[in-house]
Amino acid sequence: MIPLEHYLIVSAALFSVGVFGILTRRNAVNVLMCIELIFNSANINLVAFSRFIEGALGGQVFALLVIVVAACEAAVALAIVMSLYRITKQVNLDKAAELKG
Amino acid sequence: MTAAQVVFYGACLVMLGSALYVVLGRNLVHCAFALVATLVGVAAFYVFLGADFLAGAQVLIYVGGILTLLLFGVMLTNRIYDLKISTGAVQVFPGAVAAGLVFAVLVWIIRSVDWNAMDTGAPGPTSEPLGKLLIGDYLLPFEIASVLLLIALMGAAMLVRRRTRP
Amino acid sequence: MSDALASLGRFLPELLLMGALAVVIVADLATQAWSLARSRNLLVGLTLAGLGAAFVASLGEPGGGSLFASMIADDGLLGVLRPLFALTAIFTLLFSLRAKELDGARMGEMVALLLTVTAALMWMAGSVNLVMIYLSLETVSVASYIMVGYRSSDRLSNEASLKYILFGAVSTGVMLFGLSLLYGLTGTLDLYGVRAALAAEDAGPALILVLLLVAGGIGFKIAAVPFHFWCPDVYTGASTPVTAFLSVGPKAAGFAVLIRFFYSGIAQPGADGTFAAVGGVDWQGLIIVLAVVTMTLGNVAALLQTNMKRLLAYSSIAHAGTILIGAAALSSEGIGAIVTYLVIYLFMNLGAFLVVILVHRVTGTFELEGYAGFWKRSPLLTVAMGIFLFSLMGIPPFAGFFAKLYVFAAAVEAELGWLAVVGVLNSAVAAFYYIKVLRIMAVDPGDGELPALRFSRLDGALLLALVTPNVVGILFGGALEQISEIAQRLLDLA
Known part of the structure; x- marks a missing residue:
């Protein structure tokens, strides 16, 4: 049987990798991926504690809702990235038009 | 080592290895695929913990939904818009030191706490x-x-x- | 199931808001073909009715007890904050009618977001379960991200929104990790269960880690240093009504979560209205450090600003620091002081933002230079701004003075006199930049002859509604006392 500590240490490692990514990556979508790592590390904790400490399913419900939240945040964040991308592209095109004129 | 342990630690390796690729890789599309491996590894953890429904939800929602979304995002905007977030992207070495410190503190605390873990067997x-x-x-x-x-x-x-x- | 049905009756404000949300969404779809002004009027009217009904329904004595299987505490704190959120949303909606940035914008999504975020603020303020705290905080956040990026053809708005969502997702993710550890340490998701488990057994360094991680999430919501980086950019990028809303609503809800988490989760009430930390970690120091750093940095940074929205952003950070003094007092009196401050802060801060909106309407700028010569153009507006700024400064007899007085009194009572002194010194620093604004408005000559300002009836009504509480606040000391007294009745103290 795998002891609780092993789950926790793997989750801590995943959390730290996520923190490293957030500190060092520059691309917005990539930072979003690192945030998903952090969400997942917390979820591993929740499910592991749900089994080993609480002995009930509270942690699993929490984890399920975290997945929902992650989906919402990813959707909104990507919508903003798209919108921004379109504007910056648009801005460049405007500049090009100005040069021609 | 039992077969279960081999599978578990194998999943750990895959998960952490691919997570590292997510934060180190140069090509964002590859990073997104590495994230798939990480998320599937997490789903494997859920299976080990007896959370069958959650493992399914993880694969369906995370891998099937969120990741597809991220891939779309990467493919539609890749390399064209690099955003510098305000915290100011840190160089790799100081970033690694900070993350290493976080990991050390977490491990120290996890080991120092007496968790009173009780295993009631797989639900x-x-x-x-x-x-x-x-x-x-x-x-x-x-x-x-x-x-x-x-x-x-x-x-x-x-x-x-x-x-x-x- | 019966519990859920029984809870519904005491959940009326939230239900009304959700009902209004459904109506507004359908109305928005049904009126796509209408002219902009017509659909706008209909949607704003419907939303106003929903918010007004929620405001009325939220008045009156709180029921006490918990709702939905101990998810929400229907206690005094929620009872005071519910009308505050509804009122903030009403003002925001009316502001958005007058904001130049939103001219010609379709309002369907904006009113839907406003209704959702108002309900979510109420959920946040009532949460006594870790799942609820996290989920309601995220709902407020996601709705705020969209509101900030509302002008999707504006680059600044988009960049602010992206910065906000990345910073917010990291903060709440870190907080989530802390909550998961707390769940492991105590074996329960119920806040009062957490307290019981911690009181039974010390948690040591693990609890310190949990507190630091959770402070990240709460600090992000109240814009406390060092989790404030998003604040000036988001305030600048968002349209001004949204900025005004963010500076009041989510901040108040953040403080409610702070009170719930720290006072109900990791402290227990002792004799004579004081609280004592449980779990073997004396976290008072953490709050004190946050308070001092937030106040000082907010005020010093505000001195350097030349843009009105950025100035008010740093000012709101500084105010968060002042309110944190009340949280550090570890007493019921401190809770009362925090809530009183939040109520008064609503009127003074929204007032200042209203003036910013009206000035922007005629000058089209948020830069401080644009405020020159306003005394000649509109003495009325200058006087109103003067009242809001004096109130923010904490000068008697304006309401802001009493806000600060209660907080400092709570600190002195808790033998934190030196912290109150730091607070007073900070107020003195703050006076510099508030007076700078006034000096520019009243003394600096504007460029050439500018036409006098005309106000619409709505402007006049809004100004009057916001100026009055600031001026006559002194007459309603009794009402303030009562608010403070009700707010102190937490679920377990009622």
Whole structure:
């Protein structure tokens, strides 16, 4: 049987990798991926504690809702990235038009 | 080492290895695929913990939904827009030192706490009790999640809709 | 199931808001073909009705007890904050009618977001379960991200929104990790269960880690240093009504979560209205450090600003620091002081933002230079701004003075006199930049002859509604006392 500590240490490692990514990556979508790592590390904790400490399913419900939240945040964040991308592209095109004129 | 242990530590290696690729890789599309491996590894953890429904949800929602979304994002905007977030992207070495410190503190705390872990054995299928919890004790969070999904959907659609300038 | 049905009756404000949300969404779809002004009027009217009904329904004595299987505490704190959120939303909606940035914008999504975020603020303020705290905080956040990026054809708005969502997702993710550890340490998700488990057994360094992680999430919501980086950019990028809303609503809800988490989760009430930390970690020091750093940095940074929205952003950070003094007092009196401050802060801060909106309407700028010569153009507006700024400064007899007085009194009572002194010194620093704004408005000559300002009836009504509480606040000391007294009745103290 795998002891609780092993789950926790793997989750801590995943959390730290996520923190490293957030500190060092520059691309917005990539930072979003690192945030998903952090969400997942917390979820591993929740499910592991749900089994080993609480002995009930509270942690699993929490984890399920975290997945929902992650989906919402990813959707909104990507919508903003798209919108921004379109504007910056648009801005460049405007500049090009100005040069021609 | 039993077969289960071999599979577990194998999943750990795959998960952490691919997570490292996510934060170190040069090509964002490859990073997104590495994230798939990480997320599947997490789903494997859920299986080990007896959370069968959650493992399924992880694969379906995370890998099937969120990741597809991220891939779209990467492919549509890759290399064209690099955003520098305000915290100021840190160099790799100081970043590694900071993350290493975080990891050391976490491991120290995990080891120092007496968790009183008790294993009651793998629970049976969880979908039925989870469903009952969601319409029982956790009714309100469940409903709030639906409101959150609604508003996120609406907002995302609004944000990407092309507007004509007045 | 019966519990859920029984809870619904005491959940009326939230239900009304959700009902209005459904109506507004359908109305928005049904009126796509209408002219902009017509659909706008209909949507704003419907939303106003929903918010007004929620405001009325939220008045009156709180029921006490918990709702939905101990998810929400229907206690005094929620009872005071519910009308505050509804009122903030009403003002925001009316502001958005007058904001130049939103001219010609379709309002369908904006009113839907406003209704959702108002309900979510109420959920946040009532949460006594870790799942609820996290979920309601995220709902507020996601709705705020969209509101900030509302002008999706504006680059600044988009960049602010992206910065906000990345910073917010990291903060709440870190907080989530802390909550998961707390769940492991105590074996329960119920806040009062957490307290019981911690009181039974010390948690040591693990609890310190949990507190630091959770402070990240709460600090992000109240814009406390060092989790404030998003604040000036988001305030600048968002349209001004949204900025005004963010500076009041989510901040108040953040403080409610702070009170719930720290006072109900990791402290227990002792004799004579004081609280004592449980779990073997004396976290008072953490709050004190946050308070001092937030106040000082907010005020010093505000001195350097030349843009009105950025100035008010740093000012709101500084105010968060001042309110944190009340949280450090570890007493019921401190809770009362925090809530009183939040109520008064609503009127003074929204007032200042209203003036910013009206000035922007005629000058089209948020830069401080644009405020020159306003005395000649509109003495009325200058006087109103003067009242809001004096109130923010904490000068008697304006309401802001009493806000600060209660907080400092709570600190002195808790033998934190030196912290109150730091607070007073900070107020003195703050006076510099508030007076700078006034000097520019009243003394600096504007460029050439500018036409006098005309106000619409709505402007006049809004100004009057916001100026009055600031001026006559002194007459309603009794009402303030009562608010403070009700707010102190937490679920377990009622």
